[in-house]
Amino acid sequence: MKMKAPLATAVAMAVGLLVLVGYFIPLQIFTGLRMLFLQWAVILAGAALVVGVINLSQYHWAKMRRRGPGRLASAVLIVSLWGTFALTLFFAPASAPVQWLFQAIVIPASIALMGLLAFTLTYAAVRLLRRRPGLFSVLFLGTAVLILLGAVALPGVGPLPFLSDTLRPWLAQVPAAAGARGILLGVALGTVATGLRILLGSDRPYGE
Amino acid sequence: MTAYLTGAAGILGLLFVVLFGLLMVVLRVVKQPQPGRDLRPLRAFSRLRRAVNLTVESGQRLHISLGRGEITHPKAAVAFVGLSTLERFVEITAVSDRPAVASAGTGPLGILARSTLHAAYKAADQERRYRATNARVTGLTPFAYAVGTMFITEDDAVAANFLVGSFGPEVALIADGSSGHDALTVAGTDNIAAQAVLYASADEPLIGEEVYAAGAYVGSGGLHGTSVVVQDIFRWFLIAAMVGGALFKLLGGAL
Numbered sequence A: 001m002k003m004k005a006p007l008a009t010a011v012a013m014a015v016g017l018l019v020l021v022g023y024f025i026p027l028q029i030f031t032g033l034r035m036l037f038l039q040w041a042v043i044l045a046g047a048a049l050v051v052g053v054i055n056l057s058q059y060h061w062a063k064m065r066r067r068g069p070g071r072l073a074s075a076v077l078i079v080s081l082w083g084t085f086a087l088t089l090f091f092a093p094a095s096a097p098v099q100w101l102f103q104a105i106v107i108p109a110s111i112a113l114m115g116l117l118a119f120t121l122t123y124a125a126v127r128l129l130r131r132r133p134g135l136f137s138v139l140f141l142g143t144a145v146l147i148l149l150g151a152v153a154l155p156g157v158g159p160l161p162f163l164s165d166t167l168r169p170w171l172a173q174v175p176a177a178a179g180a181r182g183i184l185l186g187v188a189l190g191t192v193a194t195g196l197r198i199l200l201g202s203d204r205p206y207g208e
Numbered sequence B: 001m002t003a004y005l006t007g008a009a010g011i012l013g014l015l016f017v018v019l020f021g022l023l024m025v026v027l028r029v030v031k032q033p034q035p036g037r038d039l040r041p042l043r044a045f046s047r048l049r050r051a052v053n054l055t056v057e058s059g060q061r062l063h064i065s066l067g068r069g070e071i072t073h074p075k076a077a078v079a080f081v082g083l084s085t086l087e088r089f090v091e092i093t094a095v096s097d098r099p100a101v102a103s104a105g106t107g108p109l110g111i112l113a114r115s116t117l118h119a120a121y122k123a124a125d126q127e128r129r130y131r132a133t134n135a136r137v138t139g140l141t142p143f144a145y146a147v148g149t150m151f152i153t154e155d156d157a158v159a160a161n162f163l164v165g166s167f168g169p170e171v172a173l174i175a176d177g178s179s180g181h182d183a184l185t186v187a188g189t190d191n192i193a194a195q196a197v198l199y200a201s202a203d204e205p206l207i208g209e210e211v212y213a214a215g216a217y218v219g220s221g222g223l224h225g226t227s228v229v230v231q232d233i234f235r236w237f238l239i240a241a242m243v244g245g246a247l248f249k250l251l252g253g254a255l
Helices: A006-024 A028-066 A071-090 A096-131 A135-151 A163-199 B007-030 B043-058 B074-093 B107-123 B142-155 B171-179 B192-201 B208-218 B224-250
Strands: B061-067 B101-104 B135-137 B158-166 B184-188 B204-206
Touching: A006 A028, A006 A163, A006 B007, A028 A071, A028 B107, A028 B135, A071 A096, A096 A135, A096 B142, A096 B171, A096 B192, A135 A163, A163 B007, A163 B074, A163 B192, A163 B208, A163 B224, B007 B224, B043 B061, B043 B074, B043 B158, B043 B184, B043 B204, B043 B208, B061 B074, B061 B107, B061 B142, B074 B101, B074 B107, B074 B158, B074 B208, B101 B107, B101 B142, B107 B135, B142 B158, B142 B171, B158 B171, B171 B184, B171 B192, B184 B192, B184 B208, B192 B204, B204 B208, B208 B224
Parallel strands: B061 B101, B061 B158, B101 B135, B158 B184, B184 B204
Antiparallel strands: none
């Protein structure tokens, strides 16, 4: 069988091994090579960002030309994307007009979406009982409600006694922290396995 | 961030990684795992496989969302799992009129998704069906990515969304957009907060390391099956070490 991308595989394995060795063995030659490869990766990631922006524009340009639904949103995206790019090139990222764009449009839009997220999550919580009724769903929702009640101060009452000073900290610091650590250990083992599959040439996420 | 590990931590770390890798190779040579066998049943992957097969018949698409992990950071590992599954699913759906679509929140992941799609179509001898715009960078900030991705379900007649990458809590918007169009959402991530959010908003959430086993469950081959077995071996080893350490401390030992 013809091996897929032999040169890319060899480069990925060699660079991966050197970066890994540079992390564990503090010899100047390995740590120096590791830092050099990481710097190259950061530069390439910057170049890839430009490719990503071009890809995004290509898709929305094609969508605009098809005159289908959503073409107005695509036009707004292209105008704002390249308008911001031109403005930043002309002035500078730290200039007043670019900062104004950021503070008057990007941040408020993100905050608005964050607000929307609160409603989305509330709706998802309600649907959870319908979609997956069971003990764990009830436990999940019950804990979420207790944590929320323990985090707020009610008008005229203030922080709820016992809930805010005893139960909520205990829930967050004992069962939640223990569960999160268990999950993180699983995530760490999965990350090691994924990295090793790439290092051994079994996974080739560079495709061709 | 420390540039490197020193002393005993460095040696132990290296030993851990070398042993992990050796076990993966040895088990692969000794015992060839069969796709789907020797694995505990996970409803999420059964439903996903069924949905992928149905997309070909119903003329709908599969969407894989790769998240926003930077490739210079361990957070990219979970997106690499997504790329492996993307390759496998493209092999299955290559003859479909509506090919699979992938979305990414960073430039490098966008390029890798495009490259994986192209290679998968080429391998399936269906290169003419490949479209570069089927691998998209949908946004470069967390919320821009979430909003850009949630419209894929609507615009591209998506029947199943597989969210496998590094996300924040904003992933709830993608899951909500998906359920609004009756599309199946199977989702897993490395981020604890996003996992909690996905538990409530996804049809089939993948908890913890389940997402890293995706390749083994969808039959990606290679070392996917054996890496799941080695993960289990090391998990038991870690459990024993933690319980042993706690007992040792409890009995008055000094570490």
